[in-house]
Amino acid sequence: MVSVPVSTTINSDEVEFLCRADESLLDVLRNRLGLMGAKEGCGTGDCGACSVIMDGRIVCSCLVLGAEAEGRTIETIEGMADGNELHPLQKKFIEHAALQCGICTPGFLMAAKALLDANPDPTEEEIRFWLAGNLCRCTGYDKIVRAVADAAQEMRGKRA
Amino acid sequence: MNFDPTYRSQKFRSVGTRPRRPDGIDKVTGRARYGADFNMPGQLVGRILRSPHAHARIVRIDTARAEAVKGVKAIVTASDLPDLTNGNQSLFNILDNCMARSKVLYDGHAVAAVAAIDANAAKQALKLIEVEYEVLPHVVDVDAAMLPDAPLIDKTLFTGGVEPTPETPSNVALRSEFGHGDIESGFAQADIVVERSYRTEQTHQGYIEPHACVASCNSDGTAELWVCTQGHFVFRQTCADLLGLDVSKLRVTSSEIGGGFGGKTHVWVEPVALALSRKAGRPVKLVMSREEVFRASGPTSATSIDVKIGARKDGTITAAAANLRYTNGPYADIWAELGAMTSFACYDLENVKTVGFEVLVNRPKVAAYRAPSAPMAAFAVESTIDELAQELGMDPVEFRIQNAASEGTKSSYGPVYGPIGIGPTLEAAQSHPHVKAPLGPNQGRGMACGFWFNFGGQTCTDLNVNVDGTVTLAVGTVDVGGSRASLSLIAAEELGIAYEDVKAVVADTATLGYNDMTDGSRGTFSSSMATISAARNAIGVMRHRAALQWDIPVEDVTWEDGNAKASGEKYGNLSPLSIKEIAAASGNTGGPIAGHSEMVADGAGVSFATHICDVEVDPETGSTRIVRYTVIQDAGKAVHPAYVEGQYQGGAAQGIGWALNEEYIYGEDGRLQNPGFLDYRIPVCSDLPMIDTQILEIPNPNHPYGVRGVGETSIVPPLAAIANAISNAVGIRMTHIPMSPPRILAALNRERNQ
Numbered sequence: 001m002v003s004v005p006v007s008t009t010i011n012s013d014e015v016e017f018l019c020r021a022d023e024s025l026l027d028v029l030r031n032r033l034g035l036m037g038a039k040e041g042c043g044t045g046d047c048g049a050c051s052v053i054m055d056g057r058i059v060c061s062c063l064v065l066g067a068e069a070e071g072r073t074i075e076t077i078e079g080m081a082d083g084n085e086l087h088p089l090q091k092k093f094i095e096h097a098a099l100q101c102g103i104c105t106p107g108f109l110m111a112a113k114a115l116l117d118a119n120p121d122p123t124e125e126e127i128r129f130w131l132a133g134n135l136c137r138c139t140g141y142d143k144i145v146r147a148v149a150d151a152a153q154e155m156r157g158k159r160a
Numbered sequence: 161m162n163f164d165p166t167y168r169s170q171k172f173r174s175v176g177t178r179p180r181r182p183d184g185i186d187k188v189t190g191r192a193r194y195g196a197d198f199n200m201p202g203q204l205v206g207r208i209l210r211s212p213h214a215h216a217r218i219v220r221i222d223t224a225r226a227e228a229v230k231g232v233k234a235i236v237t238a239s240d241l242p243d244l245t246n247g248n249q250s251l252f253n254i255l256d257n258c259m260a261r262s263k264v265l266y267d268g269h270a271v272a273a274v275a276a277i278d279a280n281a282a283k284q285a286l287k288l289i290e291v292e293y294e295v296l297p298h299v300v301d302v303d304a305a306m307l308p309d310a311p312l313i314d315k316t317l318f319t320g321g322v323e324p325t326p327e328t329p330s331n332v333a334l335r336s337e338f339g340h341g342d343i344e345s346g347f348a349q350a351d352i353v354v355e356r357s358y359r360t361e362q363t364h365q366g367y368i369e370p371h372a373c374v375a376s377c378n379s380d381g382t383a384e385l386w387v388c389t390q391g392h393f394v395f396r397q398t399c400a401d402l403l404g405l406d407v408s409k410l411r412v413t414s415s416e417i418g419g420g421f422g423g424k425t426h427v428w429v430e431p432v433a434l435a436l437s438r439k440a441g442r443p444v445k446l447v448m449s450r451e452e453v454f455r456a457s458g459p460t461s462a463t464s465i466d467v468k469i470g471a472r473k474d475g476t477i478t479a480a481a482a483n484l485r486y487t488n489g490p491y492a493d494i495w496a497e498l499g500a501m502t503s504f505a506c507y508d509l510e511n512v513k514t515v516g517f518e519v520l521v522n523r524p525k526v527a528a529y530r531a532p533s534a535p536m537a538a539f540a541v542e543s544t545i546d547e548l549a550q551e552l553g554m555d556p557v558e559f560r561i562q563n564a565a566s567e568g569t570k571s572s573y574g575p576v577y578g579p580i581g582i583g584p585t586l587e588a589a590q591s592h593p594h595v596k597a598p599l600g601p602n603q604g605r606g607m608a609c610g611f612w613f614n615f616g617g618q619t620c621t622d623l624n625v626n627v628d629g630t631v632t633l634a635v636g637t638v639d640v641g642g643s644r645a646s647l648s649l650i651a652a653e654e655l656g657i658a659y660e661d662v663k664a665v666v667a668d669t670a671t672l673g674y675n676d677m678t679d680g681s682r683g684t685f686s687s688s689m690a691t692i693s694a695a696r697n698a699i700g701v702m703r704h705r706a707a708l709q710w711d712i713p714v715e716d717v718t719w720e721d722g723n724a725k726a727s728g729e730k731y732g733n734l735s736p737l738s739i740k741e742i743a744a745a746s747g748n749t750g751g752p753i754a755g756h757s758e759m760v761a762d763g764a765g766v767s768f769a770t771h772i773c774d775v776e777v778d779p780e781t782g783s784t785r786i787v788r789y790t791v792i793q794d795a796g797k798a799v800h801p802a803y804v805e806g807q808y809q810g811g812a813a814q815g816i817g818w819a820l821n822e823e824y825i826y827g828e829d830g831r832l833q834n835p836g837f838l839d840y841r842i843p844v845c846s847d848l849p850m851i852d853t854q855i856l857e858i859p860n861p862n863h864p865y866g867v868r869g870v871g872e873t874s875i876v877p878p879l880a881a882i883a884n885a886i887s888n889a890v891g892i893r894m895t896h897i898p899m900s901p902p903r904i905l906a907a908l909n910r911e912r913n914q
Contacts, residue, residue: 041450041837094180094188099184105187142848
């Protein structure tokens with residue numbers, strides 16, 4: 001099978017790669033670009049562990065083809081912190097003990113960032129439904145919801 | 161050095177605080193490396209071919225066409241994993257489960273494996289492996305498997321634990337019995353007897369990270385394995401046994417683990433990956449797909465349970481009995497036995513008898529799942545207790561308090577209890593605002609109790625004092641939920657230094673002595689005991705070094721708050737030596753400073769919990785929503801309370817999924833019909849409310865700080881608590897888990913039509 005050349009932007013960097021036409025964006029990120037923060041929990045778009053933001057929209061990278069990244073802007077967990085300065089969501093996840101094993105954490109953080117980018121002041125119900133595409137088996141979601149709400153509050157304070 | 165593990169009350173400085181976990185930044189930045197996040201030079205991709213049949217004889221396997229695929233470097237079948245188990249039946253069962261030998265025993269059983277230069281070549285090769293099967297009759301249902309004419313999984317299996325041994329083979333591997341007193345006379349004394357039968361369906365641990373490993377075998381007999389596991393030392397032993405390797409030559413490194421809940425205490429693909437690497441002469445990465453995880457790893461037992469409990473009108477239970485039948489998958493284990501042991505552990509009973517039956521079926525080999533076997537038994541018992549309280553006209557909490565076990569009670573499974581938490585958790589429930597909160601229409605409230613033994617086990621820890629006075633703690637229990645934070649707190653507490661000055665790591669099998677797995681809620685319990693022992697040994701060394709520096713007898717040196725102090729007025733002019741000063745001088749006072757500890761951590765204190773739950777049942781759809789949930793559990797001593805709460809909440813959430821949604825669904829053909837997260841639906845964020853927690857601390861007398869395991873008990877009460885709440889909401893007694901909308905709707909319709 002002939003490879004497809006792709007030019008895209010990942011975490012503000014211009015990136016070029018070759019991939020097979022049937023290769024998922026998740027496999028490209030993990031196997032070709034060394035961006036292993038996105039995880040494969042199911043490969044069928046049911047668990048959200050591979051969540052990335054593409055052109056401002058949260059997607060399961062296992063359901064996007066690598067070739068579809070052409071000309072797009074992609075954000076992954078590796079680009080969430082500003083150097084050594086963690087994003088407020090990252091800080092709050094640690095502070096609230098919102099992770100146990102941590103395998104779902106990159107996906108949750110990307111989904112939560114997409115939420116707060118779209119809605120800086122979500123209700124608990126909005127947080128719960130927005131994050132319903134991300135599975136966590138360890139925490140029962142309680143501390144995740146609290147961390148997201150707390151981060152939203154802190155970010156609103158900074159904006160004001 | 162002698163180590164005294166006895167509990168001593170003390171005021172804690174570090175223990176009980178909530179610092180940031182040491183692996184936090186790696187895990188929020190995507191840097192933490194899990195099973196699938198590791199690569200080796202020249203690594204191949206491994207894939208496994210699995211049986212489409214529930215039960216079949218393997219007539220022939222032809223790999224010739226698959227071997228001819230470009231890029232294929234090795235194909236292994238059972239012949240590449242010769243039987244080295246030397247009559248050890250349980251080890252043989254592990255081998256047979258990793259790669260089927262003469263028969264496939266369940267849908268998803270491995271029959272062959274491929275290593276190729278990429279996933280496409282491997283997939284293509286799998287399609288070209290020809291397996292000829294002779295399909296055999298199968299059985300997946302626990303009660304059907306016990307019938308005399310059921311298809312036999314193993315024709316050489318005769319029920320154990322029965323005198324005399326039966327003359328005909330069956331699918332019942334073992335009968336076990338627990339209890340004391342005389343239940344017949346006990347039931348004769350009862351004014352009311354409630355007898356019910358229950359069923360629970362098979363569930364999966366549902367960890368988000370599929371099993372993954374990278375195996376590398378060298379031609380000199382050495383090998384390395386990188387793997388997500390709950391116990392790398394145990395994996396090393398099992399893999400070395402199955403592949404004929406020297407234990408010392410197989411080095412196993414545990415990756416970060418993306419959830420296990422018991423499912424990663426068993427080897428599945430690791431011996432196959434090693435066999436592929438050995439044959440190909442290159443490293444092999446083998447990662448299970450989600451479908452493979454469901455079909456071929458992990459699940460808990462499906463069960464069928466009868467419970468009979470009798471009580472006098474004054475609320476005293478006079479007798480209790482249970483008959484428990486648990487699926488084991490195709491290999492005999494002790495899952496029903498654990499159910500039989502835990503059934504009535506919460507209560508002080510004069511007459512009690514439980515009987516367990518291990519039943520073989522054509523389903524995947526059952527693996528431990530968080531307090532394995534206890535939730536199903538508790539569902540049956542706590543539902544019956546609830547109904548009995550209703551019949552007696554008693555408050556369900558009050559009824560349980562009246563019959564609760566306490567210190568000195570002879571437990572239903574044998575031992576006599578020390579100080580325990582069942583009474584206190586019930587009393588806390590009684591006074592909790594939750595039980596007084598108003599309920600809305602179609603809402604109901606239920607409560608239930610749960611028990612888990614907790615384990616201790618073999619533990620080894622190294623504590624190194626670095627030259628700058630900071631401490632590196634190497635432990636051998638895999639960190640499944642924050643134990644590096646809790647063990648750092650423990651080391652800081654014992655040494656009298658800051659939490660930030662301790663760095664805990666999980667050591668690999670080549671750099672630390674043997675450790676049992678992180679199972680039985682033992683991680684923080686046992687490794688903290690070993691850490692305290694190691695810290696005390698290091699303090700002994702540091703006192704000695706201070707004595708040398710001061711040139712005084714070591715007996716005159718004490719250790720307080722991270723400093724060596726010369727005790728006695730004659731040393732009035734000697735200012736204390738800090739750990740930093742002692743460490744800085746160590747090169748001139750005898751060399752590196754370390755404390756080691758090797759032990760069997762005995763005395764894991766038993767654990768109890770009481771849960772309260774409010775539900776709302778939609779009478780039109782049968783759908784149930786959890787409105788409010790409260791977990792009250794004894795932690796002994798909560799080392800890092802945020803992660804203790806996390807364990808309580810996570811276990812409750814898993815129990816909620818089990819109670820309401822999750823189940824393995826098999827077709828008539830014995831194939832699993834829902835091997836994915838879309839059709840096997842675990843709770844999502846919008847399904848749940850906040851889960852309130854209350855931590856009780858009844859010190860474990862066998863641990864210096866009073867710590868008990870906290871990880872498992874929280875999954876035990878939810879099944880019954882929710883069933884009792886549903887019964888309270890809509891007046892129907894659900895006896896079949898999961899209580900999914902179709903089952904509840906059917907029960908409501910039956911009720912309406914009566």
